[in-house]
Amino acid sequence: MKYILLLLLVSTHIFSQNNLVGGGCDGCELMYINLPKEIPHTSKSPAWNADGQKLLITGTVFNLDGKTPAPNVIIYYWQTDNSGFYPDRDYLDPRVKRHGYVRGWVKSNDKGKYEIYTIRPAAYPNRNIPAHIHLSIKEPNIPNEYYTDGLEFDDDILLTSTYRKNLEKRGGSGILRTLTSGNMQIAEHNIILGLNIPNYPKSLKWSIYSGQEIGEDFHSITPYHAWGPDKGSKTCPVCRYGRYYGILYFINNLQEPETEKWVSKFEQLNQKWGNQLKVYLIFGNANNIGEERTKTVLEKLGSKLKLKHLALTYVPSFDDRESDIYLAKINPDVRNTIIIYKNRSIIDKFINFDANKENYRLISSILENNSDYLNLKESWKQ
Numbered sequence: 001m002k003y004i005l006l007l008l009l010v011s012t013h014i015f016s017q018n019n020l021v022g023g024g025c026d027g028c029e030l031m032y033i034n035l036p037k038e039i040p041h042t043s044k045s046p047a048w049n050a051d052g053q054k055l056l057i058t059g060t061v062f063n064l065d066g067k068t069p070a071p072n073v074i075i076y077y078w079q080t081d082n083s084g085f086y087p088d089r090d091y092l093d094p095r096v097k098r099h100g101y102v103r104g105w106v107k108s109n110d111k112g113k114y115e116i117y118t119i120r121p122a123a124y125p126n127r128n129i130p131a132h133i134h135l136s137i138k139e140p141n142i143p144n145e146y147y148t149d150g151l152e153f154d155d156d157i158l159l160t161s162t163y164r165k166n167l168e169k170r171g172g173s174g175i176l177r178t179l180t181s182g183n184m185q186i187a188e189h190n191i192i193l194g195l196n197i198p199n200y201p202k203s204l205k206w207s208i209y210s211g212q213e214i215g216e217d218f219h220s221i222t223p224y225h226a227w228g229p230d231k232g233s234k235t236c237p238v239c240r241y242g243r244y245y246g247i248l249y250f251i252n253n254l255q256e257p258e259t260e261k262w263v264s265k266f267e268q269l270n271q272k273w274g275n276q277l278k279v280y281l282i283f284g285n286a287n288n289i290g291e292e293r294t295k296t297v298l299e300k301l302g303s304k305l306k307l308k309h310l311a312l313t314y315v316p317s318f319d320d321r322e323s324d325i326y327l328a329k330i331n332p333d334v335r336n337t338i339i340i341y342k343n344r345s346i347i348d349k350f351i352n353f354d355a356n357k358e359n360y361r362l363i364s365s366i367l368e369n370n371s372d373y374l375n376l377k378e379s380w381k382q
Helices: 002-018 028-032 094-099 161-165 237-241 258-276 291-304 357-369
Strands: 042-044 054-062 074-079 103-107 113-119 133-138 179-181 184-188 224-227 245-251 277-283 311-314 336-342 345-351
Touching: 028 074, 028 094, 028 133, 042 103, 074 113, 103 113, 224 291, 237 245, 237 277, 245 258, 258 277, 258 291, 258 336, 258 357, 277 291, 291 311, 336 357, 345 357
Parallel strands: 042 113, 054 184, 245 277, 277 311
Antiparallel strands: 054 113, 074 103, 074 133, 179 184, 224 311, 245 336, 336 345
16 A cells, blocks of 8 residues: 555656656756846856856847747856866855856846856866756746756867767757857857747747757758859758858749749848858759759759859758758748758748748848847956
């Protein structure tokens, strides 16, 4: 009887954990200990003046659509110090000693923005786990907190390809790519509330699906280049040109009247932004019309429009394994899919997008509005 009762209690606990938004989190609840009454959108870590590489993490919290800023979201962070430990302090509440003193909070402002000034953490000594910063999220309309992917660093040798493949991408990619300004490294990290979060109440319903989600890192793919700087090769757009911006224009029919219009507009954008932008057309139906015919049509298009910047590429199909295009999750039944990424992270996407002046201005404004990250800040330098 005691065994049955114990089993029932354990089962009930597991059931309740599994039904929590996020599925439960060991340690996330410690965010409420010493939680300030007023939380600004900017936080200066207690380790800011300690030994270590100064680091600014700046970004925007978005709702599930990946486009609408989410205000009043609390982000709790904790991390190791410059030696890879969670350092203790006499003043710490005993309950949070395992998080150490390098912890803090920010709350997204009315535009969803937040900033964390801290130091770059070190990896745990004698372990093969990349250096990271833990994040716990508390939304105003979600009853419990939940964790997102920890923040890790793209240049960390411990962040292997195998490790990357196993990341959950909760809230989007947690991989940081840093720029250097003086003695400080700067990284952008946007958070998509609910993305890949178990039991999240999805009030947003999509009628059409195509492409990876906003906030995720775009996968490496190797389409064949029929026209452009890498003509005759198989080159990965995000691997070679992913440091700044990229536009990936996926189509399934080369005869669509709007194709030439979009290609012409994208060529203008590519010319305007120079080395900070790379645009790819990726045709995903070469199997049906033949590889040679595909090359011929794309070459004629490039020659007709006098393209100097745009890459015209193709893959056998959007399910192709050799090029890894299947990882992009493109729906072959839609007219087009346009994905915009920055530093490899997807910042916007459009499906069945008409080639008109209004939509062209929209894409231009997305690039303009996301470029403020490149204006490196000099504040908090003391």
